[in-house]
Amino acid sequence: MQAEFWLQRWREGQTGFHRDQPMPLLVRHWPTLTLPPDSRVLVPLCGKTLDMPWLAAQGHHVLGVELSPLAIEQFFAEQRLTPERHESPLGVHHVAGRIEIIQCDVFALDDATLASCHAVYDRAAVIALPPPLRERYAREVYGRLPKGCRGLMITLDYPQQEMDGPPFSVDAGNVDALFGHSWNVGLIERRDILVSQPKFVEAGVSSLHTSVYRLQR
Structure with missing residues (x-):
């Protein structure tokens, strides 16, 4: 994704990814990081x-x-x-x-x-990036966060061939390949959300899950 793509989305008000309340998965799982x-x-x-x-x-x-x-x-x-x-x-x-x-x-x-x-919260970044940029993001951003850093990452997982991103599908295998070599990664919740996402249903997506990962450097 080029920078202009996202700038244009904001100029045109195409921001369906924005929520009018804090993410419930954040509220539920953030305390498990036990951060000061x-x-x-x-x-x-x-x-x-x-x-x-x-x-x-x-x-x-x-x-x-x-x-x-x-x-x-x-x-x-x-x-x-x-x-x-x-x-x-x-x-x-x-x-x-x-x-x-x-x-x-x-x-x-x-x-x-x-x-x-000391921590990173990733709800919209990793799933916003296509694979080449996602790999660069893991290497150049996560790769320079300090030892002991903790994080919460929320992803989407669907058959990528059924819909063009963004948001892109990032499954457990992708997360492990990107971060498993330098972060302790644990899946703490995975749920089926297809019925609540009409955009995906209308696009013909056959399955859609959201997953929450806890990370520690």
């Missing part, structure tokens, strides 16, 4: 997700990364927050309370920024 409250949590390809305020309410420092200035603008407006802005070699930083969003490509993050993250 003030941990810094990386949220790649964050959009304007309400998962960020939820994480901040748990006492965490949230670091979102997002390409689209519209997504960032809408997030802070909808949260009734006025962020302070500054620029760095990474991009434009928007900071309000415990939430910081950097407007940049996730691959532009430097070693120091990634090394400062």
Whole structure:
């Protein structure tokens, strides 16, 4: 996926992936990571997700990364927050309370920024990327997170030949191939969600599952 693809989606309001409440799977499983409250949590390809305020309410420092200035603008407006802005070699930083969003490509993050993250929450990033970019993402982003880092990853799994992504199918074998060599990966929930996803039904998808993985570096 080229950057322009996602920028265009935001310009045209094609953001069906956005939820109007925190992800229930996050709320249910995040406590199992047993993170200290003030941990810094990386949220790649964050959009304007309400998962960020939820994480901040748990006492965490949230670091979102997002390409689209519209997504960032809408997030802070909808949260009734006025962020302070500054620029760095990474991009434009928007900071309000415990939430910081950097407007940049996730691959532009430097070693120091990634090394400062105690945790990662991935609901929309790994499934947004086609295989070649997904491999680069695992190598260049997850591969530079520090030892001891913990994460929660939510994926979709369906017959890829039945529908074009994004979102792309990322099954257990994909997760193990991408992360198993340097992360302890555990599947903690898998459920059938096809009946609740009309877009997939209309596309002719025959099965659809969502899975939640707990990771530790």
